[in-house]
Amino acid sequence: MSCREYRSGLIEWGRGRVPGEAARRVLVMHLEQCGECARFLETQQALSAAMSDLIAEPVPPASEFLGPVMTEFDRAHPPRRVRMIPVRYAIIAAIAAALLLAVVLTQTRVHRHFRASRPISTVTVQAPAPDVTTAVATVDTAVRTPQSRRAAFRETAPEPEPFYPIPYTAPLAPGEWTRVERMKIPIGALIAIGFHVIVSDPTATVEADVLVSQDGRARAIRPLSISNSN
Amino acid sequence: MGETERRRDRQLVERFRSGDREAFAELYHAHYPALFRHALYMTGDRVRAGETVQDVFVWLIHHSKDFDESRGDLGPFLGGVARKLLLRRQRTESRWLPFDEAAASVRDANDDDQFARGLERDEETAQLRKAIAALPERYRDAVVHCDLEGRSYEEAASAMDCAVGTVRSRLHRARELLARKFQCRLGLRCL
Numbered sequence: 001m002s003c004r005e006y007r008s009g010l011i012e013w014g015r016g017r018v019p020g021e022a023a024r025r026v027l028v029m030h031l032e033q034c035g036e037c038a039r040f041l042e043t044q045q046a047l048s049a050a051m052s053d054l055i056a057e058p059v060p061p062a063s064e065f066l067g068p069v070m071t072e073f074d075r076a077h078p079p080r081r082v083r084m085i086p087v088r089y090a091i092i093a094a095i096a097a098a099l100l101l102a103v104v105l106t107q108t109r110v111h112r113h114f115r116a117s118r119p120i121s122t123v124t125v126q127a128p129a130p131d132v133t134t135a136v137a138t139v140d141t142a143v144r145t146p147q148s149r150r151a152a153f154r155e156t157a158p159e160p161e162p163f164y165p166i167p168y169t170a171p172l173a174p175g176e177w178t179r180v181e182r183m184k185i186p187i188g189a190l191i192a193i194g195f196h197v198i199v200s201d202p203t204a205t206v207e208a209d210v211l212v213s214q215d216g217r218a219r220a221i222r223p224l225s226i227s228n229s230n
Numbered sequence: 231m232g233e234t235e236r237r238r239d240r241q242l243v244e245r246f247r248s249g250d251r252e253a254f255a256e257l258y259h260a261h262y263p264a265l266f267r268h269a270l271y272m273t274g275d276r277v278r279a280g281e282t283v284q285d286v287f288v289w290l291i292h293h294s295k296d297f298d299e300s301r302g303d304l305g306p307f308l309g310g311v312a313r314k315l316l317l318r319r320q321r322t323e324s325r326w327l328p329f330d331e332a333a334a335s336v337r338d339a340n341d342d343d344q345f346a347r348g349l350e351r352d353e354e355t356a357q358l359r360k361a362i363a364a365l366p367e368r369y370r371d372a373v374v375h376c377d378l379e380g381r382s383y384e385e386a387a388s389a390m391d392c393a394v395g396t397v398r399s400r401l402h403r404a405r406e407l408l409a410r411k412f413q414c415r416l417g418l419r420c421l
Contacts, residue, residue: 008402011402011406040409044405051377053354053355055267055378059266062258068284072287074251076291
């Protein structure tokens with residue numbers, strides 16, 4: 001057996017791990033014959049002792065290196081920002097809520113306006129020229145003042161008086177904006193545009209709501225009352 | 231590490247992740263000594279060891295999510311971080327050798343006997359520390375884990391991610407190298 005093969009056991013012995021009885025006896029026998037290995041063991045034991053000194057060296061106080069670390073911690077977790085975030089979000093949320101409310105209110109008004117002028121859906125149906133006398137007679141009793149008209153609307157009909165499409169005009173496009181203008185129309189004019197009107201006085205005028213499309217053209221009328229010229 | 235320390239670490243890490251300053255400071259105080267010693271054995275330099283400890287905790291501040299409690303304890307995890315940071319630093323610094331250290335290394339090689347005679351105990355310890363730090367990484371790891379931190383071969387193998395036999399052979403090789411270098415300085419007859 002060469003010295004090299006004993007070295008492993010000698011290192012462990014030098015580290016303080018005393019080998020078992022049999023192994024120790026073999027090592028001791030070799031050490032008695034080999035001065036070099038005896039010195040090797042001595043060196044290993046001295047090395048272990050020096051390492052013990054190294055382990056026993058005091059560690060500097062933790063506070064010596066703590067400052068910069070905590071500074072970095074504070075930079076990574078700024079307490080102010082944590083408090084500011086909810087306030088910022090609250091302001092943003094308040095502005096968003098105000099904008100949303102404004103939009104909803106505006107939409108509601110527009111929607112009401114549209115609902116008031118919605119009967120256009122009934123107007124789009126191309127109907128034969130209506131008998132205005134009948135319509136005027138019906139409206140004449142129901143429509144007097146805004147209050148009575150509203151009351152009549154609630155009690156009798158869920159929809160306002162329908163508009164009659166003006167013959168030979170193009171139907172309104174879906175979603176097309178319209179406006180309603182109230183005006184007095186001579187009977188002759190109604191006859192001229194294609195309505196079938198039966199009246200005793202051909203010079204009379206009809207007060208009516210006229211539905212005007214985006215291009216400024218009259219598309220339908222809703223007769224309200226008839227008045228004689230004299 | 232006992233179950234109590236493990237539970238304490240888990241609670242502290244949880245609190246620290248949610249921004250608790252006190253919990254982080256407590257973690258620092260609990261792991262600082264072992265980490266400093268580890269860095270000191272690896273570098274052989276107290277100043278660099280202190281810097282390494284700082285680097286490890288700064289890294290932890292920004293990468294706290296990287297620590298997975300189910301895979302092991304915080305202590306060995308921080309030790310692994312320290313080792314990686316040191317290796318990175320050594321690679322960066324390997325190209326630069328300070329003038330005075332270069333002169334010292336020349337003196338070591340040429341004037342070994344005179345150096346050995348004049349050493350006092352503290353200097354001897356400092357030189358041993360430097361010698362360990364100068365070992366190749368795989369040998370140094372084995373010495374630090376087994377001889378200086380008192381781990382068993384199995385624990386060291388787990389930390390070094392290699393076989394138990396490998397740890398043993400690396401440690402023996404490292405001790406042979408150290409013995410050869412320190413035979414004269416340790417007050418023994420030179421071979």
